[in-house]
Amino acid sequence: MNLDVKAMMNRKSAVVAKLTGGIASLMKARQVEVIKGKGTVCGPDMVKVGASRELKAPKIVLATGSLPSELTHLPFDGKRVLNSTDALSLTKVPKSLAVIGAGAVGLELGSVWSRLGAEVTVIEAMKQVIPGADAAAARTLASSLKKQGLGILTGATVESAKVSSRKISLSIRKSGKKQGQKEQGELENLDVEKVLVAVGRRANINSALGAGINPERTADGRFLKVDENYTTSVPGLFAIGDLVGNPMLAHKAEEEALALAALFAGEAHPPWCGPVPGIVYTEPELAWAGESEESLKASGMDYIKGQFSYGANARALAAEAGEGFVKLLSSPGDEKLLGAVILGRGASELIAEAVSVMAMGGCAEDIALTIHGHPTLSEITKEAALVLSGRPLHRA
Amino acid sequence: MNLDVKAMMNRKSAVVAKLTGGIASLMKARQVEVIKGKGTVCGPDMVKVGASRELKAPKIVLATGSLPSELTHLPFDGKRVLNSTDALSLTKVPKSLAVIGAGAVGLELGSVWSRLGAEVTVIEAMKQVIPGADAAAARTLASSLKKQGLGILTGATVESAKVSSRKISLSIRKSGKKQGQKEQGELENLDVEKVLVAVGRRANINSALGAGINPERTADGRFLKVDENYTTSVPGLFAIGDLVGNPMLAHKAEEEALALAALFAGEAHPPWCGPVPGIVYTEPELAWAGESEESLKASGMDYIKGQFSYGANARALAAEAGEGFVKLLSSPGDEKLLGAVILGRGASELIAEAVSVMAMGGCAEDIALTIHGHPTLSEITKEAALVLSGRPLHRA
Structure with a gap:
């Protein structure tokens, strides 16, 4: 049996095109003008698109989402040091792949490329995969994925990395605690063809904010601070989605968008309720x-x-x-x-x-x-x- | 690609054995004695098993389920005129199969054998498949199954059947109404290797009732009449499941069993609620x-x-x-x-x-x-x- 990665990616692109095309049609049907370009908020009621176009609006909603977090000693290059988007678009199966971070992105993409034939090692600093999830479930999941051939190292951190023309060498510090050793665990070397860095995402706050537009951040500085009506500290400027807090999930952002749209329309739209899966x-x-x-x-x-x-x-x-x-x-x-x-x-x-x-x-x-x-x-x-x-x- | 029906059936048997084995273990763990044999209620508090063994019990629960309904002009023979149980145990794929009845059993087993290579024609007297279900959904389902290669005739009845050594010949009367013809539609002949009769099931009332034990039936005579506590008209005799009414579904029978067990235990077990899917x-x-x-x-x-x-x-x-x-x-x-x-x-x-x-x-x-x-x-x-x-x- 042969794997045709190109056909697989073409199919993926076709599905994505159909879905985004569907959204575009809905926008049109509801008479929403979509302007393609880089938008910058340059005043409380002013958005600049590209170099010249200016749009005036009494209400501006920031929904610029999040970006993959980068490791300083292993910056993304899009070819061998990959973020999640890159790892969704490989044109062939890498011989070996290290995945840094065993959150949802790391395990999902790691297990996909492992299933397709790559030798994949997932490296996670915490003691369990999917940190924050039910510990017993995480243990069972890790054990199941290992049985399927996915390499998983928990309690392990990448101390240094060397990108050379032929390979990427990772120096991995394993936690020694579990074996009753001293706190400092062994150092292990791992040579791989590609690395996926999946250590989390950060709110994409600054890209759309012009000079002088500085909405207040949350105490930890990681998100925009909003009230229960998604209002920032800048008059007329609202924010939703990954920009305003965890969990960074599409379905949470969607509900916030619905609630805000209802507020704008003056509708008695009850807020969404129940937990975010x-x-x-x-x-x-x-x-x-x-x-x-x-x-x-x-x-x-x-x-x-x-x-x-x-x-x-x-x-x-x-x-x-x-x-x-x-x-x-x-x-x-x-x-x-x-x-x-x-x-x-x-x-x-x-x-x-x-x-x-x-x-x-x-x-x-x-x-x-x-x-x-x-x-x-x-x-x-x-x-x-x-x-x-x-x-x-x-x-x- | 080759289909190994024997391996498929062996796997099915293994899964069934595991599931029934699990039930047997639970019975044992809860100290329920299971006696294998044909039981007959021969008094309000007496069950006879086989020829000789007699069991005395102040409460007897009938849960003998249902049997496939038979067509008088096409009696089951287990080899070529099949009921649903037979059709789950074929040792090879028939070249052609007629399925009489497009309810759940007919469509499920019809589409299984069609997918495995048989030429399958499902014949349904009503105007839609899955009579009683949402008409639009039934239409879409029928059209989807047809696209997959399943033959479906609705508004069609098998008027007569001739079982010969080489084939089974069905004479099928199609409804002419839709085409604006006279009510009597065309007569069509269909020769097949096997026939699955899936025209419904009937409550298996009599098999466990001894002479003189005659609990009251429902008005239409099809079910045992019980009150809200599953009590029949015979003192100490209870009945649940397919015996007492539609829908004849395992999950409805299970809930009735739970409710009755709670009643027997004198527990404040609230009755199950909500619709039966x-x-x-x-x-x-x-x-x-x-x-x-x-x-x-x-x-x-x-x-x-x-x-x-x-x-x-x-x-x-x-x-x-x-x-x-x-x-x-x-x-x-x-x-x-x-x-x-x-x-x-x-x-x-x-x-x-x-x-x-x-x-x-x-x-x-x-x-x-x-x-x-x-x-x-x-x-x-x-x-x-x-x-x-x-x-x-x-x-x-």
Whole structure:
């Protein structure tokens, strides 16, 4: 079997073109003029496009998103030291690839190129992949990806890098703590053809701000400070999306855009509610929303949990997708659903039910007493809710 | 590429064995004795197993399910005139297969064997496939399956059949109404190797009832009559599942079993609530729950609807699954969600969110204002809810 990377990329471009073309048509249908060019806010009600064109508007919305964070000792060159966009457009499979950072971007793109034949090593400074996600799910995900051939080093940092004409040499410091060694772990060398730097993103604040336009930042300086109506400290200047805070996710930015548009229109648009789901598009997928065991412990809140395994679900077994679990977290008294973690096939879609129930202020019992089609993966969520409610069904 | 039907069936058997083995372990863990044999209720508190063994119990639960309905002019023979169980165990792909009945069983098994190479013709007496399901979804599903090579005749009945040593000849009467002909349509002959009769199932009432045990039937005689506690007219005799009414679905039977077990245990187990989802496991899948446009029209209820297409969803396009739609139905005043229909990839899993929201008495807005991960298919449900609420997003 041969892999035609060019055909794959052409197909990707065609899908992207169709989607962006669809947005362009909608803009036109709604009589929104789209001007292509670099915009700069040069006054509270003035945007300059390119060198000459000036647009006057009483309200200006900044939505310039975020940019991949760069490592000072390994600056992006677009060819061998890659950001996520570069890594989506390679024209052939690299022989070897180091991925710095085991967040969503690192694991997704790392596992894609690994599956396509590259020897991939993901290097993560924290003790777990997907830092911040449920620790047990992250462990299971890492172990599953390793079984599929992805190299993963956690608790490891790239101390230095040397880019030469033939290769990139990374000097990786492993944490020695776990083995009971001194804090300083071993130093390991890794030579690779390409490096994907996926150590996070930073709000793209400055690119659209002209001289003298200095909206206030958040305390840590990383985001623009806005109030609940997305208003910055500059009159008439609003901001949404990655610019104004975490999580840096398209669906969170979209909801902020909807809420702001409704405000502008003077509509009684209730604000969106419920948690923002996080998704990692690996196989198995990881999705979560609301509180995690870690966040509840950190804030000293009591909780009860219910967990059920993919391995005991009919559809998962029939689809050879028995790896993973659903974990639901509730407050002990009223069983109000506080959080959900799903690791496994289809997690990205299954999380929607838990998010909607949380948004409605529902309880584990609301899921436990609702009929779920058989055979479906959604029964795993129901069974986890039954476990939480003290009525396990297909679990001893 | 070669198809190894035997390997496929072995794998199927292994999965089934694992699942039934799991149930057996759970029974053991919960100290439930399972006695294998044919049980007959021979008194209000007495079950006979086989010829000799007698079990005394103050409470007896009938859960004997249903049997495939037979056609008098085409009785099952297990080899060439098949029921659904037979059609799951063929050892090679038939050259040609007629499927009588385009319900879930007929379309699922018909499309499986069609995909594996058989020339399959599905014959349905009603005007649409999946009678009772949303008419527009059924039309789109039929057209999609036809494009995949499945033959489908609607408004057609098998008038007679002749089983000879070499073939089965069906005489099919097509409805002439649509073409403006007289009511009596053309007669067409179809010769096939095998026939799957999938014209429905009937409650398996009598097989476990001994002489003199005659619990009352429903008015139409098709089911056992039970009250809200699953009690039949015979003291101490209970019944659940396909025996007591439609829909004949495993997940409905399971919920009834849970409710009855809780009643027996004297537990305050609230009854399950919300609609029972129906699912057709074709590709695309069809899933629905609650009211349909047809049922609302029939009962004279006003409704509003919101529909959104898979073709405008990023993940669907990326997965080449742009066929299908989500349709949500609400009452006009409070937008209370009354029904949902999903045709498309993953419909069986996506329906869970709508069912849970309906079970909680939620509104379309509860889905519209909840963040759905991007890119996911669940965004189609959200967009349909936005359309229903008069705030279409990615639709002109």
